[in-house]
Structures are given as structure tokens and as C-alpha cells.
Amino acid sequence: MNCPITFKQRKVLFMEQNELIVMRDIVKAFPGVIALNHAQLTLHKGEIHALMGENGAGKSTIIKCLTGVYERDAGEVYVQGVEGNVFNHSTEDAQKVGIATVYQEVNLCPNLSVAENLFIGREPVTKLGTVDWRTMNKRAKEIMTGLGISIDVTVALENYSLAIQQMIAIARAVDMECKVLILDEPTSSLDDNEVEKLFNVMRDLKAKGVGIIFVTHFLEQVYAVCDRITVMRNGSFVGDYSISELPRVKLVAAMLGKDFDDLAAIKPEGNVEINPEIMLKAEGLSHKGTVKPFDFEIHKGEVVGVTGLLGSGRSEMVRCIYGADKAQTGKEYIKGKEINIKAPIDAIKEGMAYLPDDRKADGCIGDLSVRDNIILALQARNGMFKKVSRAKQIEIADKFIDMLQIKTASRETPLSQLSGGNQQKVILARWLCTHPDFLILDEPTRGIDIGTKTEFQKLILQFAQEGMSVVFISSEIEEMLRTCTRMCVMRDGEKVGEIDGDMTQESVMSAIAGGEK
Amino acid sequence: MEKIKKLTKQQLFLPFFCLLLVLLINLIKNPAFFSIGIQHGVLYGRLIDILNRGSEIAILAVGQTLVVAVSAGTDISVGSVMSLSACGTCMMLAGYGVNSTTELAVPMGVGILFGIFLGGVCGAMNGALVAKLKIQPMVATLILFTAARAIGLLMCNNQITYIRYEPYKYLGNFIPGCPVPTAIFVTIAVIAVVTLFLKKTALGLYIQSAGINSRAARISGINSALICFLCYVICGVCAGIAGMVASSRIYSADSNNIGLNYELDAILAVALGGNSLGGGKFNLAGAVIGAYTIQAITTTLLAMGVSTDQAPVVKAIIVIIIVVVQAPTFKEWIANAEAKRKALKVEGGQQA
Amino acid sequence: MKSLKKFSGNTLLLLITIVLFVVMYAAGCVVYSAKGFTHVQTFLNLLITNAGLICVACGMTCVMLTGGIDISVGSLVAMDCMILAYGMGVKGWPCIPLIILILVIGLVFGAVQGFLIGYLKIQPFIITMAGMFFARGMTAVICTDQISITQQMNPTFYKWANAKINLPKFLGYVNKKGKTVVPFIRPTVVIAILVVALIFFLLKYTKFGRSLYAVGGNQQSATMMGLNVKTTKMKAYMLSSFLCSIGGICYCLNTMSGSVQQALGFEMNAIASAVIGGTLLTGGVGNVIGSLFGVLINGTISTLVTTNGKLLSSWSNIMTAALLCFFIILQSLFAYFKNRNSR
Amino acid sequence: GGSGGADATAPDATDATEAPADTSADAGEAPAADGEAITVGFAQVGHESDWRTASTNSVKAALSSENGIDLQFVDCDNDSAAQLEAVRNFIEQDVDYIVIDPIVSTGWDTVLTEADDAGIPVIVIDRTIDDSDKYVSWVGSEFTNEGLAAGAWLKAYAEAKGIKELNILEITGTTGSSAEIGRTKGFHQFVDSEGWKLLDSQTGDFTQEGGQKVMESYCKSYAGKFNVVICQNDNEAFGAIDAMKAAGVSYGVDGDVIVISFDACTAGLQKVLDKEINADFQCNPLQGPDCLKIIQALQGGQTVEKQTFMEEPWFVSEDVLKDISYKNNSGKDVTEPLIVVDKATVDEAY
Ligand SMILES: Nc1ncnc2c1ncn2[C@@H]1O[C@H](COP(=O)(O)OP(=O)(O)OP(=O)(O)O)[C@@H](O)[C@H]1O
Ligand SMILES: Nc1ncnc2c1ncn2[C@@H]1O[C@H](COP(=O)(O)OP(=O)(O)OP(=O)(O)O)[C@@H](O)[C@H]1O
Numbered sequence A: 001m002n003c004p005i006t007f008k009q010r011k012v013l014f015m016e017q018n019e020l021i022v023m024r025d026i027v028k029a030f031p032g033v034i035a036l037n038h039a040q041l042t043l044h045k046g047e048i049h050a051l052m053g054e055n056g057a058g059k060s061t062i063i064k065c066l067t068g069v070y071e072r073d074a075g076e077v078y079v080q081g082v083e084g085n086v087f088n089h090s091t092e093d094a095q096k097v098g099i100a101t102v103y104q105e106v107n108l109c110p111n112l113s114v115a116e117n118l119f120i121g122r123e124p125v126t127k128l129g130t131v132d133w134r135t136m137n138k139r140a141k142e143i144m145t146g147l148g149i150s151i152d153v154t155v156a157l158e159n160y161s162l163a164i165q166q167m168i169a170i171a172r173a174v175d176m177e178c179k180v181l182i183l184d185e186p187t188s189s190l191d192d193n194e195v196e197k198l199f200n201v202m203r204d205l206k207a208k209g210v211g212i213i214f215v216t217h218f219l220e221q222v223y224a225v226c227d228r229i230t231v232m233r234n235g236s237f238v239g240d241y242s243i244s245e246l247p248r249v250k251l252v253a254a255m256l257g258k259d260f261d262d263l264a265a266i267k268p269e270g271n272v273e274i275n276p277e278i279m280l281k282a283e284g285l286s287h288k289g290t291v292k293p294f295d296f297e298i299h300k301g302e303v304v305g306v307t308g309l310l311g312s313g314r315s316e317m318v319r320c321i322y323g324a325d326k327a328q329t330g331k332e333y334i335k336g337k338e339i340n341i342k343a344p345i346d347a348i349k350e351g352m353a354y355l356p357d358d359r360k361a362d363g364c365i366g367d368l369s370v371r372d373n374i375i376l377a378l379q380a381r382n383g384m385f386k387k388v389s390r391a392k393q394i395e396i397a398d399k400f401i402d403m404l405q406i407k408t409a410s411r412e413t414p415l416s417q418l419s420g421g422n423q424q425k426v427i428l429a430r431w432l433c434t435h436p437d438f439l440i441l442d443e444p445t446r447g448i449d450i451g452t453k454t455e456f457q458k459l460i461l462q463f464a465q466e467g468m469s470v471v472f473i474s475s476e477i478e479e480m481l482r483t484c485t486r487m488c489v490m491r492d493g494e495k496v497g498e499i500d501g502d503m504t505q506e507s508v509m510s511a512i513a514g515g516e517k
Numbered sequence B: 001m002e003k004i005k006k007l008t009k010q011q012l013f014l015p016f017f018c019l020l021l022v023l024l025i026n027l028i029k030n031p032a033f034f035s036i037g038i039q040h041g042v043l044y045g046r047l048i049d050i051l052n053r054g055s056e057i058a059i060l061a062v063g064q065t066l067v068v069a070v071s072a073g074t075d076i077s078v079g080s081v082m083s084l085s086a087c088g089t090c091m092m093l094a095g096y097g098v099n100s101t102t103e104l105a106v107p108m109g110v111g112i113l114f115g116i117f118l119g120g121v122c123g124a125m126n127g128a129l130v131a132k133l134k135i136q137p138m139v140a141t142l143i144l145f146t147a148a149r150a151i152g153l154l155m156c157n158n159q160i161t162y163i164r165y166e167p168y169k170y171l172g173n174f175i176p177g178c179p180v181p182t183a184i185f186v187t188i189a190v191i192a193v194v195t196l197f198l199k200k201t202a203l204g205l206y207i208q209s210a211g212i213n214s215r216a217a218r219i220s221g222i223n224s225a226l227i228c229f230l231c232y233v234i235c236g237v238c239a240g241i242a243g244m245v246a247s248s249r250i251y252s253a254d255s256n257n258i259g260l261n262y263e264l265d266a267i268l269a270v271a272l273g274g275n276s277l278g279g280g281k282f283n284l285a286g287a288v289i290g291a292y293t294i295q296a297i298t299t300t301l302l303a304m305g306v307s308t309d310q311a312p313v314v315k316a317i318i319v320i321i322i323v324v325v326q327a328p329t330f331k332e333w334i335a336n337a338e339a340k341r342k343a344l345k346v347e348g349g350q351q352a
Numbered sequence C: 001m002k003s004l005k006k007f008s009g010n011t012l013l014l015l016i017t018i019v020l021f022v023v024m025y026a027a028g029c030v031v032y033s034a035k036g037f038t039h040v041q042t043f044l045n046l047l048i049t050n051a052g053l054i055c056v057a058c059g060m061t062c063v064m065l066t067g068g069i070d071i072s073v074g075s076l077v078a079m080d081c082m083i084l085a086y087g088m089g090v091k092g093w094p095c096i097p098l099i100i101l102i103l104v105i106g107l108v109f110g111a112v113q114g115f116l117i118g119y120l121k122i123q124p125f126i127i128t129m130a131g132m133f134f135a136r137g138m139t140a141v142i143c144t145d146q147i148s149i150t151q152q153m154n155p156t157f158y159k160w161a162n163a164k165i166n167l168p169k170f171l172g173y174v175n176k177k178g179k180t181v182v183p184f185i186r187p188t189v190v191i192a193i194l195v196v197a198l199i200f201f202l203l204k205y206t207k208f209g210r211s212l213y214a215v216g217g218n219q220q221s222a223t224m225m226g227l228n229v230k231t232t233k234m235k236a237y238m239l240s241s242f243l244c245s246i247g248g249i250c251y252c253l254n255t256m257s258g259s260v261q262q263a264l265g266f267e268m269n270a271i272a273s274a275v276i277g278g279t280l281l282t283g284g285v286g287n288v289i290g291s292l293f294g295v296l297i298n299g300t301i302s303t304l305v306t307t308n309g310k311l312l313s314s315w316s317n318i319m320t321a322a323l324l325c326f327f328i329i330l331q332s333l334f335a336y337f338k339n340r341n342s343r
Numbered sequence D: 001g002g003s004g005g006a007d008a009t010a011p012d013a014t015d016a017t018e019a020p021a022d023t024s025a026d027a028g029e030a031p032a033a034d035g036e037a038i039t040v041g042f043a044q045v046g047h048e049s050d051w052r053t054a055s056t057n058s059v060k061a062a063l064s065s066e067n068g069i070d071l072q073f074v075d076c077d078n079d080s081a082a083q084l085e086a087v088r089n090f091i092e093q094d095v096d097y098i099v100i101d102p103i104v105s106t107g108w109d110t111v112l113t114e115a116d117d118a119g120i121p122v123i124v125i126d127r128t129i130d131d132s133d134k135y136v137s138w139v140g141s142e143f144t145n146e147g148l149a150a151g152a153w154l155k156a157y158a159e160a161k162g163i164k165e166l167n168i169l170e171i172t173g174t175t176g177s178s179a180e181i182g183r184t185k186g187f188h189q190f191v192d193s194e195g196w197k198l199l200d201s202q203t204g205d206f207t208q209e210g211g212q213k214v215m216e217s218y219c220k221s222y223a224g225k226f227n228v229v230i231c232q233n234d235n236e237a238f239g240a241i242d243a244m245k246a247a248g249v250s251y252g253v254d255g256d257v258i259v260i261s262f263d264a265c266t267a268g269l270q271k272v273l274d275k276e277i278n279a280d281f282q283c284n285p286l287q288g289p290d291c292l293k294i295i296q297a298l299q300g301g302q303t304v305e306k307q308t309f310m311e312e313p314w315f316v317s318e319d320v321l322k323d324i325s326y327k328n329n330s331g332k333d334v335t336e337p338l339i340v341v342d343k344a345t346v347d348e349a350y
């Protein structure tokens, strides 16, 4: 009995007929953390399987262990049609056994064309064995049109926004003839429209018998498409439930390991009276090629949302205000004083802060420690010669790690080793520690788990109460409704209007879609 | 055991280990290598040679480390800039057109400052091209790589300019009464100043941020371009100082030969010190140790009488061994192989 | 606007390079028309002298596409030349086996470098620098003398080196001595052009070629998309060293000799050519046609300096650097304005 | 322009500026003959040393417009491929003569054939071309003879001084350069035939720093075991002297170690005068006047000598021997006078 099972004996274990993947007792340790502690996952044929858990629960890690990005330390993996315990040493191996994956961070090559990104590694070839560009471009066009996106597929990927890139990554995985499709937070940068398209694709594949693993932090989406749910917590397996046996509240409780009073209304009732003091005012600001001239105004202690369709220029608008892209026309005033913003540092000195939407490109300094990442903006504001003392750095870092519940092995861990959601928290901490008067949050809750998300929203309101002005961009209208007092609507790089007072899902939707004009 | 493990985890362990390895070879081959004596009131021995002769590379490596960290590229002009600075100084000291002098035309300090200033100017030019015009570092520095030496030669009127003035020899040799080669002090001073600057200001953090993700650094309020420019200027100044030392050793400006191929050694030193040439995090001490490792190899080969033309073969092999030993992947392989061996042992034991 | 966007990175830089080359050459023709700059042969000489460099630059481009660099090329060319010269000039061996030998050496040399870089993930600069030391040292180990391959020692090789492929007569001119000079090229030029064409094809139309771009674009992504990054890198270095061997043969056919001092600084020329031709050192962007023009531009700069004929020793270096500087800055300004417009 | 450059370097190029004065008498008619300046293309090695600069200046001064010549000068920066390119460029420029100082001695056949086809005579100076005879004339030094000279002198000197055992350390020049090859070859003939002990030989790359580094190492490895140091140029000798000084080795006329050097530039002769270098063998850089003579001869339709060896005196610091007889490289027995250096010799040097 105490004799361990040898490899040969293990081969004898049968998988059930409709099981596509069985992962058991998976262990994966990183220096300082045990990311997976005897985790398990079972995927059936023709099901959409949600993988749920807090930030840093180990969702991405278990997926990477399956697809060969990481090599597991222990555990067994069985894949239908492959004999024995499967060890994928590279993603190439995983593709060979029929696993296609969209990873959490967009993993495409920015220098290649859209078509190539879709087909690299499996390019259509001519009779001579050479790459058939014509067919490739044609098929790429078809695939993208099929997803409702009409773009020039011969243009380099870097010219497209994060959302489009996300869709391309999905399209690539979907187009592979696979048994198993893994989607790690594919929807985090998509708007509702795109999400619906994705769901349709997923349902089609499901009908064809493909098993799908779907990671998301949006509970609605889980209930919209999924059949089963595996919940993970702290790298361990909590349970494998069918969707019907696990209502929302229970799911959240399972994820967090404690009861959670769902999404209690966090916005104070009634209209908050607006502080008459104008914090920031922009007149005719514009950036050539992205945003047309717009006016903008925000009062002290106000939370203003910016909404619009994918690519409507929400990000560009706030970047312009912050000076991340230097505005070419227009004037900006802070507290009535005209300011001249040439670079972000000028904005920081005026008390602004900007949490960018493209975390990987604009936010993370991956190889630096969590501590360095947190104090970066504060240090930049202080200037090079006023170094924040080591003790102070540690104090600040510890404070925010605690306050935002950042899951990290230590404060000296490189940021790149944190899970996606925790990286986002670190970047937020970077801005909070500068005590800004005016905070711009572009998709701050992207990839953040449900518990923290609520905390986040509470935090935003708390800041507002303390007199901070906040601009808030989110793809989730609901989230904005819960926090904002007013909303700007963007369409095609133009500010087309503002909504205040009567803000409901419907009114916002119709404003975005541009029903009336 | 625990302590040893902890020691091996240290960042500097590997570069240091490699240096020791090279010295160990010497210990086995010829223990006399380590004899240090005092002759004519100065320290004398191969180890002193390594410290002394390694100064230029070490100083260059300091500047190069910063440049590599901030721009993920290398400054290949440092060798030429060394030569230019030396020529500039000698021209100032001797006066234009004079090819040998025993009297200085200007005070020595002025001449030396001028040389270092020239280095800074070259660094500024490289920096402007890289930081402002976003030209790839290697190409931007290729310009001065080609031109600096020639400009130096023009300054010296196409000749080797000799400064036969005793104090000028101090920098590269000995100050009377002091048994330690002056170059060692210069190196220590350069390293100390740069380290202090990095420690006392946030420059280190800025450099690393700009080097890892310059877009994110800019958004966080760091003027990436300025930091990049600054690093190139520092690198240029380091090259200028190294040029002074090299020039003082031969009390002349041999434009064609001062700093010849030093850029390669400087870059190699940075890498041997465990720094990634891809930019980002850096480790100054490692680079300095790397520099002395290279010099130790060179001195060893010379001591063993390996012909200078063929020495590169041995040098190449040693370098490969060092980097392979340092490579994380290699360490992983070894660890895996070990684990497998152990696992097999266990399994084998059970069957028996 | 849309059409401008289509000239993404690669194509636009290439276009700029070609236009600047034509302008520069035309300027040379105007200024130095009296000094034979307008002769067809002047242009062909550019190809003849740089045939080896063109091959090497093609290999360098492939390596740079993966985000790597290969600075061993110059020494490798020197070693190849030395092997050829020593084999033929001293030992009197036949040339075909020797050529095969150095091609194999190229592959093996590249494989070792590529293995260390791809599989052990050691920085390319360091490995190839070690390769550079090694090859240069080996050259000295083989022989420290200057060796030449003479007609007596190897008539076949001599014949190849001196073979002329004449162009039509009307392209020539009559010189002061009354002799008609018919423009010609050497077989090495044909080899170089073939190499460019082949590598162009390889990069554009084969899976391997495209994977070079992918690896250079984002190594992590390439891994996650299921490409075998390690092997791709290793192959890139093998290709580079192999092309280096071909370049070495061309170089040897041009110089007919071997010596330790040969091809010094060749790696810098190759890198500069590739970069001027629009290849990024960071990888993922580049093209061999660009590299070909890069070589021609470098060649033209040096021809301009040569043709001037009145420069003091040091001024020729300074002029070369100044022209290089001018060119690079112009190129970067164009790229800058293009980016600004399309953003 | 070219002439301005030559003027700027006047101070030490005394010989060079004299050169045109020597030849101007018979130079007058050549350009007058066809009324137009003769164009000459000169592909120089580079600018790596003072010696080279002297050589360049000498050619520039001789082939000047005063002598009816339009000189096209190219500095090839030690790149042999660039030199081939430069020669091809001269052919396209349709020059009347090409002068080459070949960086490498090999690989010239192809391009010389091209020049031949275009009817342009090629004159070679300084370094040699081994693999082709398609040039009309060569002017330069016989490096092997220089090596032999050093050997012959050392033999005679040791005999005169009664030194029994010679333990020699050699610092050679840049590997593969013809000077290095020739000097090594010549000197080693004596080492072998006389049974001298050559302790070590390393290259110092013709630089002062190189010489210094190698000597520093020698001083430790062979402390007290050597009594001759032969450096293949003056710069290396300066470095070696510094290193010996630092290591406390006594050298020169009054010391234990005999120092031999080549080149005999001003600074080198100064060291001979100071009795720090025992013997210095000149390597004459002033090929300009000879070059001019050849061109004028060819212009006048005369035939020229295939080889012209330049005069290269031997300088010593002690007056112990008058002259030395030896068998030179071409197998001829010759007797060379030894010149004891005085202030005037130093001032006249290049
Ligand atoms: N490469 C790595 N090195 C070290 N630790 C890592 C690495 N990758 C992940 N971790 C750690 O493993 C744990 C699990 O991370 P994982 O990315 O799997 O979380 P996740 O469930 O996907 O979270 P999120 O929802 O935020 O994406 C985290 O604590 C993280 O810090
Ligand atoms: N469907 C599309 N077709 C073509 N181009 C698009 C499309 N969607 C977005 N883009 C491009 O992407 C650019 C960037 O959009 P931007 O990031 O400003 O959008 P956003 O409103 O911030 O949306 P999100 O943050 O959700 O990506 C747009 O200027 C547009 O050129």
C-alpha cells in the first residue's frame, strides 16, 4: 500500500469516455510561493468549463502547466487520445495533442501582420512548400470578418488596439483544429459587443464537441455560457461544480473562502452634492489622428466616467489630458491656473495620476521589485536627488501590499512574477502613494477578481469623498453606474455628449450606440 | 552547508567565483604568480599587474554598465573616445604641433580636465543620437567609433605626442613614495563616485525603469530620454578618465593604439559580471569583477607564454566556460540531471 | 493615410534607404563626373569588392531578425580565407574539398554558437565574441604568415578568381591610354546576388523565415504560439556562419590570400550595413534587400572618400563618419515624421 | 588640400621637404612635355605610426604639383580589401600611374591584371607584393636585411665585449606584417646559426603599450635570466625600457641588458644618444624622391629597375666597432659602417 505507484502502473488508469483532460495532484512551486498545491482539473467533451478563483489563486499557472509553458513539479495529466501521463515540454507539444490557448497577457508578435499572427507556425503552403501569402491573407480576412471585425489583415499588429489584438489572439486559437480550447481572461479588454461575439464562437465550438476552459472574473459571463465550474483558492482545488448547483453567492463564497455580501449597493444613496470647486478644466484639447478637440471639466471630489465603444478613443482622451500623448491644441487649467503639460512628469507635479489601460506596455516595470514599482511615481515626483529613503520605501510598500491585499511572495519579488490582477494592484498603489488630487483610472479593474473589484469601487468612492477627483473608464457599464456621478460619451474619437442625473444601463447604451444625434 | 547555499545565492557569487577560478588555475600552474613583493619602494607582482592593468577596463565597464542598462545597447565608441581624450590632453599640455615636450603649455590639471571634458562631449553626442533621435545605440556609437580616433590624430598633428614631464606619468604609474599604482586609486575613485551617486540619488531606479520599460517609465513621470542621455555622458566621462590613465602610462598620445579593442573587453566585462546586455537591472560590482577577470585571463596567458596571436583561442574557451557555468538554463539542467539520478537510485533500490 | 500605414516599419525604412542611396550616388556622379564616377564599372566595382560582405550581411540580417547579433563573422571570414590559402597555397590541396570543408566548418561553428545561444540562453554578443576570439586565434594557429594562392599552386581557383563576365561593350569607355575598358563583373558578384535572392526568398516564403521574424518580434509570444524558439535561433546562427563561409570564399576569391589581419572590423561593416538597410538590432524588422543597399551605401561612402583623393589620412575616417552620421540622422528623421503623421 | 596638409607637418619632415628641392632640377621638363599634370593615385596603408606619416609626407612632398603631378591620395586604414577597392577606383579615374604601399603582400594578381589591362603602370613602395610581377618597380626597405643586420651586429658586439652567453627576449611587431616577418626571419637566422638562446617571443603589436606589457611580464618570468631584448620597432623599445626601469633591470650601454631596436626615428635615436638603446637599425620611410624618379623615367620612356633598395644606416651608441661585414639576404657579402649617434644625427632623423 505504501509502495508508490510506478510510471508503468499509472498508464493503466483509464479516463472516462467523455473526459478530455484530467489533471491531478498538480504541484508547482516558484521561488517563495507554492503556486499550485495538489490542484486538479477535469474537462469534459463539449463543455465550457469555468476556472474561477481570486487573483493569484493559480488559474493561469495551472493552465501553463498544462500547455507546457511551465514544467510541473509533480502531478499527473491525461489527455484523451494520448497514452499515459502527458508531459508537455513546450507549447508546441501541447498544440500537437490538440490544445489551443489564449493566454492572459496578449501573446502575439507586434511586428508581424495580423494574418501572420493568425497563422504563424501553421501557415498555408503552396505545392512547393512555400508560404502561400494569398491564401493566408484571404483566410485571415474571412476569419476576422467572421468575428465581425473588418480590418486590414496585412498591416502589422502593433497598429491595432489592445482589444483588437485580444480578438486576434482568440481568433488564432479558435481557428486551430483543436480538442481543447483554453481562454485565460479573454474578455478583460473586450466590450459587451465583442464578448457576445466570442460567446457565439464558443457555443459553436462546444456544439462540435470541443472542450473549453474559460477563465474570467465576470460572474455574469460565467453564468451566461459555462456548464461547469472549478474553483481554486490559494493554489489548491476547492471544488468542481455544475453551474446549476452553484449560485452566484455560493460561488463567490467558495472563491473567497468566506461569505460575501455580494454586490451590496456601495454608492451612497441620493445625489451627492457637487463641490463647486473646479479641479481640472480642459478646453479644445486634441491629439492629431486620435481625438478631436474636446472640452472637459471635473469638480473636486467628483467621479466622472468615460464611456464609448471599443476603440472610440476613451483611452486617447485621458492620455491627452494627462500628457501621455502631448496635446496639440487646447488649454488645460488646474484649480483655475493654466498649466502647460509637455510630459507626464508635469502632470504628476500638478497632482495628476494616470493608471494606463495597457498594463504590460505602459505600466509594468517587470524586472523591478514590487517595492520599486510602488514608489516609482512618488520618486519621480520628488526628483532624482530627493531619494525616498529605504525605510520609507519599505513602509509605503508594506502599507499598500496590506491595503490592496497584494498577493506576493515578498515586497522584493519582481513584478513580473505576480499574477495579472496583482500586478494591476501594484500599479494602482504606485499612483495612490503620490496622493493625487486628480486620478485617471483607465480600466483599473481589468483582470481583478470580484472581491477586490468591490473593494476597488469602494476605494474610489472613498477617495472622492476625501476630495480626490476621479476619471474612471471601464468596459463594464454597471461598474461605472455604481461609482460615477456623470459620464462622458465618446464616439469615433470625438466627445459626443455627457450624461448625468438619470443614468441607467439603457440610457448609457443608447448614448454610446448613438441612437440620437 | 546552509551557509554555503546562502552564499551561492548571492548575486555576486558567480562573477566572483569565476575570477577565483581563473586565479586557481594559476595557483596550480605556477604558485609564484601570487608572490607580491616590494621593489624600489613599490608593490611588484602579477596580482598587482592585474589590478593595475585592469583599471582601464574596469573604469570603462562602469560606464558601459549604465549604458547597457538604460538603452539595451552597447557603446562601441569607448575605445576611440579614450584615444581622443588622450590626444586632447596631450595637445593641450604640449601645445598644438609640438610632438615632444618636457615643459607644459598649460597646467596639468587643465589638460586632464580638457581630456575628460572631451570624453563627456563624445558621450553627449552619442546620448543625443540615442535618446533624442532614437537611433540604435550600436549604430549611433559607430559614428564616433570611426571618427574619434581620427579627430584625435588631427589634434596631435598626425604624430605621437610625448609629454616627458614626470608628474604626467604619475596617473598611469606611481606617485613617488606611494607603493600602490595610482591607476588603482583612480579606479576606486570612479567606482566610489558612481556607486555613491547611485546610492544617494534615485538614478539607479530611474536607469533600470527606463531600461526595462521606457514607455511605462515615462508615464510614471521619468524623463527616460534625459536619463538615457545622462548615462551616455557618464560613459563618455569614464572613457575620458580611462584615456587619461592609458595615456599617462606611455606619457604620450598614441592615437592609433590607445584603447584599441577596449570596447569589446568592456562589454565582455559587463556580461561576465552577470548583467544582461538586454538592458534593465544591472550590477555594477559584477561588471568590475568581470573586468578584472578578463585582465586576469590576459595576464595569465601572458605569464604562461601563450603567444599573443593564439591567446584568443584560450581566452574564447575560458569565456565560454564561464558564461556556460553562469547560465541559469545550464544550472537547471544540472539540477534536473541530479534529480533524475536520485530518482533512479530510489527506484532501483526498491526493485532490488 | 491608410496607404502610408501600410508601409509599416520594414517597408518604409527600406524605401527611405533606397531613395537615399540613389540620391547619394547621383550626387557623387555630378560632383565627380570627371573622375570616372559615372562609369558603369565604378558601380560594378562596388559589387566586386563587397561581394563577400554582401553574403555576410545577409547572414547577419537573419541573426539580427531574431534579436541577436553575430560579431564572429569577420574572424570567421579570416579563418576561412586562411584555411583556403593554407590548403591551396602551402599544402597544394585541391580547391573543391577545401571549399566543402569550410562550408562544413561554417555549419559546425554556427551550430555550436547557436546551441549555446538558443538552448543555453546565453547572450549572443558574448558567445559570438568568444567565437570571434576563437576564429581569429585559430587563424594564427594555422599560420601567422601571409599566404597567397598563386596560379602555380591552384590553377582552378586562380581561374575562378580571374574569370571576367563582360557586359556589353557600349557600356564601356576608352581611357587616356586609348584602351577600351569593357565593364565586367566577377563570379563572386553572381554568388552574392544569388545569396541575396535566396535569402530574400527564404525570409519571405518559408516557415523558417517567418519564424525568424516571430522570434525577433516577441520571443515569449513566439514560444507561446508554439514555435520552437531554441531551434529557430540555432538555425539562424548556423545560417549566418554558413553564409559567412560563402562570404569567406568570395572574399578569398577577391584577395587570393590568407592572413591574420584580414577582414578586421568586418563585423562592424556587416552590422552597419544591415542597420542602415532598415534592420533593427532589437529584432523582428528587416530585410536582405535593405542589407544589400546598406552594403552599397557603405561602399558608396568609401568610394566617395576615395575618389576625392585629397583628404589627409585622418580626414577620410572623419568624412566617412560624417556621411554615415548624416545618413543615419536623415533616416531617423524620415522615420520620425512618418510616425508622427500616421499616429 | 593635400599640400596644406604636408606643410602643417613640416617641423620634423625636414628630409621630406628637402626632397623636391633635390629633384626639381630634372623635374622641370616632364610636365612641360605634355603640358598637362600627370595624375598619380597613391593607395597608402593607413596612418598607424609616425613612420607611416613620414612616409606619406615624403610621397606627398615629392609627387606635388610643383613637380607637375596631381596626386590622388587614399588612406586605406589598414584594410586590405579597401585598398583593392582604392586601386580599382584609380583605374576608373583613369590616372596615369598608381603607387601602392600594399597592406598585405598577397592577393594582388587580379587587380594588377586589371590595371595592366587598362594600361596603367603600377609602382610599389615600402611593403612588397609576393604573388604578382605585374608592377613596374618597387622601392623600399629589405626587412630581412634589417633582421640580419641586427644579428650581425649583435654577434660582433658580443665578441667585442666578450659576452659568452646570449639570452634573448624578443618583442615582435604586428603578426603577419612584412616588417615583422622579415625582421624575425633575418634575426632568427643568426639565432639558429650562432646557437643563441631565444627565451621567449611575443608580439607587442608595434606599440609602446604592447612593448611595455610584454616586457612587464618578461621581467617577472625571466627575472635575471636575460641579457638581450630585441624590439621590432622604436615604440616597443620605449615601452620595454619603461618596464625594465620599473622592474629595476639595468639596461643599455651601462647596464646588463642589451637593447636592440628598429626604425631609428627621432625619439629612437635620442634614446640611442642617451645610451638606453644599444643599436637601432633604420627603416627609411622617405620613398617619395625615388618614386618621383621612377615616374619621371617612365614618362621619358626609359626603363626602370625592378627593385630599388633604400639606404638604411645602422646606428649605435658606442664607438667600439667601425663596421661589420655580413652576408645579406641576396647572398652578397657587404660591409656596413656603424654610425655613432650624436646630436646632429638625432636632429636630422625623420
Ligand atoms: N513566473 C513566476 N515566478 C514566480 N511566481 C509566480 C510566477 N508566475 C506566477 N507566480 C505566482 O503564482 C501565483 C499564482 O499566479 P497565477 O498567475 O496562476 O494567478 P491567477 O489565478 O491567474 O491570478 P489572476 O486572476 O490575477 O490572473 C501567484 O502568487 C504568483 O505570484
Ligand atoms: N474595429 C476597429 N477597426 C479598426 N480599428 C480599430 C477598431 N477598434 C479600434 N481601432 C483602433 O484602435 C485605436 C485605439 O483605440 P482606443 O484604445 O482609444 O480605444 P478605447 O476607447 O480606449 O477602447 P479600449 O480601451 O477598450 O481598447 C483607435 O484609434 C482605432 O484606430
Ligand SMILES: [Mg+2]
Binding pocket: A059, A060, A061, A104, A184, A419, A420, A421
Ligand atoms: Mg491569471
Ligand SMILES: [Mg+2]
Binding pocket: A314, A315, A316, A357, A442
Ligand atoms: Mg482603452
